[in-house]
Amino acid sequence: MFKESIWREQNAILYFTGTALSKLGDKFYIIAIPWLIYELTQSAANMGIMFFVQTLPFIFVSPIAGVLADRFPRRLMMFSSALLQGALAGVIPLMNVLGVLQLWHIYTVGFLIACVGATYSVVNSTVVPQLFKKEKLMKVNATHQFIDTSSVLFGSMLAGILITHIGVYNVLLLDAISFLPIAVSVLFLKFLVKETPIKTKSKSWGQLKAGATFLKNHTLLGPFTLLVLMVNVANGALISMLIYFSREKLLLSSQEVGWVYGGAALVQVAAIAYVNYRGDKGNPIRLMLLNIMVSAVGIMIVAMSWNWQTLLFAIAIQSAPVIMFNVLFKTMRQKLVPSHLFGRVNGLISMLGLGTLPLAGFLTGILAELVDIRVIFFILGMCSFFITWSFRWLSKLTMEYEDKEVESA
Numbered sequence: 298m299f300k301e302s303i304w305r306e307q308n309a310i311l312y313f314t315g316t317a318l319s320k321l322g323d324k325f326y327i328i329a330i331p332w333l334i335y336e337l338t339q340s341a342a343n344m345g346i347m348f349f350v351q352t353l354p355f356i357f358v359s360p361i362a363g364v365l366a367d368r369f370p371r372r373l374m375m376f377s378s379a380l381l382q383g384a385l386a387g388v389i390p391l392m393n394v395l396g397v398l399q400l401w402h403i404y405t406v407g408f409l410i411a412c413v414g415a416t417y418s419v420v421n422s423t424v425v426p427q428l429f430k431k432e433k434l435m436k437v438n439a440t441h442q443f444i445d446t447s448s449v450l451f452g453s454m455l456a457g458i459l460i461t462h463i464g465v466y467n468v469l470l471l472d473a474i475s476f477l478p479i480a481v482s483v484l485f486l487k488f489l490v491k492e493t494p495i496k497t498k499s500k501s502w503g504q505l506k507a508g509a510t511f512l513k514n515h516t517l518l519g520p521f522t523l524l525v526l527m528v529n530v531a532n533g534a535l536i537s538m539l540i541y542f543s544r545e546k547l548l549l550s551s552q553e554v555g556w557v558y559g560g561a562a563l564v565q566v567a568a569i570a571y572v573n574y575r576g577d578k579g580n581p582i583r584l585m586l587l588n589i590m591v592s593a594v595g596i597m598i599v600a601m602s603w604n605w606q607t608l609l610f611a612i613a614i615q616s617a618p619v620i621m622f623n624v625l626f627k628t629m630r631q632k633l634v635p636s637h638l639f640g641r642v643n644g645l646i647s648m649l650g651l652g653t654l655p656l657a658g659f660l661t662g663i664l665a666e667l668v669d670i671r672v673i674f675f676i677l678g679m680c681s682f683f684i685t686w687s688f689r690w691l692s693k694l695t696m697e698y699e700d701k702e703v704e705s706a
Contacts, residue, residue: 303437316444319475323448328558331348332460333403333469348658349655352533360645362415362420362640363508363645364508375421382410384473386469389403389406428487434628434631435628507641517694518642518646521691526650529654530681532592533656533657533661534677537657537662538658549605568620580692584625588621588625590681594678596615596674596678600672600673601675630643
């Protein structure tokens with residue numbers, strides 16, 4: 298899959314090795330936090346609140362991080378935010394040892410971790426074109442997604458096993474430690490273009506407005522961002538309530554939940570291999586739209602699952618197309634957005650793309666106390682399918698996408 302070797306480059310070895318270790322720990326966190334909330338409260342509403350405080354920062358912090366990424370050294374921002382995430386992740390197990398941990402502490406720490414994580418995420422995706430040549434961006438993005446997905450496979454299964462054997466607090470401690478490798482690897486990255494932060498006399502609001510204007514007027518990026526904003530209502534509901542659904546409706550153990558995440562990740566790896574092999578051949582826009590519709594069908598199938606095997610099947614159908622879409626959309630942004638605007642546009646796309654996640658997760662948690670979660674999943678999945686169908690006109694813009702790609706090369 299990765300024959301034409303970006304792996305021979307020092308940047309690739311450092312960037313992806315650090316990312317792999319960090320992502321593995323990150324998946325520990327994704328499993329451990331909702332598991333801990335359920336253990337403490339057995340409440341869908343409390344899990345919805347936790348999801349809300351963990352995703353809300355991506356709306357407000359991402360555009361600010363984009364402005365900062367265009368003004369300050371990106372290496373320093375990545376290094377400091379990675380270390381800070383690790384330190385914050387260690388606070389929950391520490392407070393438990395001290396015997397002072399309360400539910401609001403978990404909400405607060407989760408919110409702070411998300412704020413720093415949103416900053417790291419924006420800067421991390423912004424810096425990629427500075428580390429690798431443009432013709433390698435598809436392969437780099439596919440490799441990054443492969444590592445992220447592989448970490449779901451191993452991290453989720455391992456988290457399920459470790460929660461059973463060493464407890465959820467020790468799993469969170471391992472997550473804290475995992476941020477150190479990525480912080481260290483960032484220090485040794487070599488920028489192909491000298492990292493020179495842009496000096497500007499305009500205020501942050503004016504800079505952000507320039508990025509917003511570019512995004513609003515772009516024929517492809519604007520509509521796709523709007524589409525993602527809408528379909529993420531269903532994705533937010535699924536992500537926030539999956540652990541609750543697994544435990545409350547299917548009565549799954551932590552290891553079975555790990556198998557669901559891990560098994561679905563195997564299918565996601567196949568999806569990454571396909572999109573990496575396929576590249577930009579054919580009509581990438583049509584493929585992106587198809588991916589979202591198939592994912593919506595997967596959410597509807599989740600609503601009808603009855604054991605961990607059927608849930609695994611449904612999550613695989615839901616998540617694999619999302620993986621392909623992410624690789625294609627990220628590559629599209631990197632090729633179409635000018636370098637001097639990339640941080641701001643990236644931050645705005647992150648903000649808008651994830652804008653509905655917090656509210657969707659929070660409201661789903663509240664509704665799940667009143668309405669069967671299966672009904673909520675099915676209706677939202679159906680809505681996502683028909684919303685995406687209404688955007689099918691975008692597939693006619695393929696030639697424009699290819700022309701703009703050439704112009705930006």
